[in-house]
Amino acid sequence: MTSIEVVEFIYNAAILMAKNYKKDEIMQKSIFLNRPNLVVSATDSSTLDAICKTNNNNTFDIVEIRLDELVQEKNLKEKISSISHPLLLTCRHPKEGGQNNISDPLKRISLIEPLLPFASAIDIEISEFDKMTNIVSEAKTKDIKVILSYHNFITTPETSDLNLIISEAKRHDADIIKIATTTNSLKELINLLSIKENSTIENLSFMGMGNHGMASRLIAAQSGSILNYTAIGKTKIKGQWRLEEFLSALNLN
Template sequence: MRKPSPPQIVGVIFTRADLQRAVRMRNPPDLFELRLDAFLGRDDEVEAALADLGAPLIITARHPLEGGSNQLSARKRRGLLWRFLPHAAYVDIELRSAGPFAALLAEVRAKRVRTILSFHDLKKTPSRSRLDEIARVARSLGADLLKIATRTDTVAELDRLLDFFRGERLRSDIAAMGIGRLGRASRFEFARHRSVLHYGHLRQPQAEGQLSVAQLRRLLK
């Protein structure tokens, strides 16, 4: 049986205040995630601060249909990822963007930066067959890690996501989480089941149910 990677805490940098907090942290999380789509027009300011971060960096520029800020075009998002790639330990790209970003993904692998292929459904938790297909495509594209976030407003949705996660983690590294009415409960459940990545806020939640980095530390002890 494949041994899953140990869980890690990710501090999400979504605002200027988050960035300022991150560079001052004496006890940083395992990783930081930089939401490049949220920092429109502040590229130079953000890049100058990265040397002061005390943990490796995940970069992502989220697609607008998956919760991205500022309605950025594919060209703009791709450009941001190219620019910040030298600072990254991981690059997170949505599965829907894998085709248009194929050249970028090739460069990511050439530089031995790890790839996270992600899927976010802000309206529902898809069927089990659809979740299985998402995972199959991510594996076929060579993802180092699959990240799935879906809306979990009902117990049935949360159970479906958990059931999928328990099966998929035997095949590949996966991070899963719910948002919505049972989003907070999902964070506890996926911590108990040892999801690979646990995303926490530094100041204010950016998704329904998101815990803070400090709460995640206590939870994963």
């Protein structure tokens, strides 16, 4: 069996497993740590406005507000205050895919902090944790969940290296650990999926990007990935699913 045939087999198996996936398992209005959550990201004015019009939509659970991409958005606080879904605040560092070159930790904190009253969670890169401890501590005191994340847009490291990254996030008392890597080869796909098989961390979110990203995300959702990211409208990352297509693949619409 060739590598392509193996990937197709995994992909088709994930779709078949989805036939038994219960819709009410992911249709939640809070960030639960004992079940999958579907996340949609607001990355520009059009997606933010579209999300604001879907407050009664039960097909997703969490709205990620990408502050690095919405830095010029007018009336942002007013708009997000109208969203009934739990909000995840992310100001991504440019080294890990952030836009508008916002690398200064004080600037990033200044974008996140005023919106904490509306947040259910914040996402901070593991590599930037030491520079963002103030906002992490503040979030913790307000009972806001802290996601510590790792992104690799080039490859997927060996599973042993990923496990070291996960261990570091665990030492920092992450509520959820997110791993997103590039899965252009079968070996990279296996490296990524193996972290769930080998890890004792329950609150783990993992996903692939690139050639096998879509297959990895289906399998991840079936394997208990806590956060499963989709797009409303056009996808911006190769390997990401549009919300409607992901729901269809999971047999949820």
